[in-house]
Amino acid sequence: MRTRPVYDIAAVLARLGVGVVFMAHGWQKIEAGVTATSRSFDDLGxxxxxxxxxxxxxxxxxxxxxxxxxLGLPVTGLLLFLDMAGAFVFVHADKGLFMVDGDSVRNGYELVLALGMISLVFAAGGGGRLTVDQWLLGKRVRRPGGDPDDEDAASFVASLRAAETKPAKKPRSHRSAKRQPDPADKPDTPDKPAASDKPGTGDTPAGGEGAEDDVLVAGRKSQRRRTTRTQPMKRPSATGDEPAT
Known part of the structure; x- marks a missing residue:
């Protein structure tokens, strides 16, 4: 199983080998001259x-x-990949895979294909940690005070993470939202009026046996009133001895 330091060393060796090949081809074109190189490209279509x-x-x-x-691996790798893609499409695609097949030089696309793919890997972040980009990034992070924009961005990201990790409150139902009445909070209500204060109940104070007697007495009075109303009135007779019924 590979470790990170081993990968970083392998990435440095890969960048060194691919970089030397690219520099050699670029120096060859500059040494021949831009005019001669452009004429050669024109002949190739x-x-x-x-x-x-x-x-x-x-x-x-x-x-x-x-x-x-x-240095600038994402941009550098992308530019080199586009360079090799143009060479593949306009020069080497119809020549086959091999540069040399037997005794004949076929000028195939095997070299430009390999260089283009490894350049794309470097553009995607496969250059390792032993780079000028990582050194500059670490120096910027270690700078005292830092960049205010970076600090604002870091605080904004931290607040978003805190909001995501904070548990959401459960919605309260209508029943649970209603506050249960507390007996201590119940307002003082005036005492009920005594039975003696009601009309027709007499002067006996409210409560106890007196109240019950008043109710009974009131009931008797009402009954007597009913019976009195139903009895016929006595009228004196003509002789004055017996009342007429």
């Missing part, structure tokens, strides 16, 4: 041969040096 010659010569030379140093 490359569109915009002068612009393509300038691009390939300087991107390969400077990009190879940047690969070795590990």
């Amino acid at each position: 490359v569109p915009l041969p002068t612009a393509a010659a300038v691009y390939s010569a300087f991107v390969e030379l400077l990009g190879g040096a940047a690969l070795i140093a590990g």
